[in-house]
Amino acid sequence: MLGVSIDTLRRWDRGGKLRAIRNGKTGHRYFADSDVQLYLKGPMIIARQWAFDDEVRSLDPRFHCRTRDIFQARLETLQNKLADSLGIELASLITAITGEIGNNSFDHNLGNWPDELGIFFSNTQNNEIVLADRGRGILLTLSRVDTSLKNHSDALIAAFSRQISGRPSEGRGNGLKFVRRVVTTRPINLVFQTGDAVVELNQHKTDIDVKIVSESIRGCYAVISY
């Protein structure tokens, strides 16, 4: 299934790449199906399958932050790892933009989640952070306060360039503008999709150049690379 030798599996277990469950009596190594699927597919594919499908699939609880508190705790763990490997400056900024994107999902879907509550949140071994939700998406959220937004592209441009909030009483909405500023001035890449609209932002792509794709998502999907 994995196409690697037993010695490699033992090495991966020792190194933490693919942890085994040990049988106390025999000492045999067993691998959880969810861990094998994670190795085979990677977090990005698991996130896309969960967030893009019309029907709700069950999601491995290690990736599923059903509440904001779970997201906060896992993000702090990631922050500490990033600080060790990248230094505090870049770690604090990556944590801040990850927090903004993840908390946006909670802020704008509170009491209105169409089916599954919460967000997908994980990081890969290739220095990528993956976030996704099955929420209402940016267009539906922002069109409550700006009826001129006609499609997902309009909504994505507004979210990343204007001070606009889907919560009328707040009159704020700096989150994705902040994300754009950070990723376009630091060695960070962001791919963000809502509906059929995708934008990629980094130091060389500072304009909001929206691409329309065939595979649409009702909520939001984001990959931060560093």
Place this chain on the structure above:
Amino acid sequence: MIILIHKFGTTLISRPAGKEAYLAFQSSLSNLQDDETLIVDFDGVITLSPSWADEFLTPLFEQYHDRLKMINYSNASVTETLRMLHLLSEQL
């Protein structure tokens, strides 16, 4: 009066947490004298985002304006957040 932001946590990212911090600090603010400066000290903060700051700092700025002074904001996420919210002194 000095507000030590790290007393509210070192990873400050969500709106509800910022709002809760603001409400919790209201009782302390009642001791602020009319001519006293309110110093906001970010020493020890690892991550700050605009959502948290918008709920905590923006209402303080609206209430105290030039009596509000930020110190120890060299952390990158703190600086970027304060810039985004136009709360640094050179932007006021």
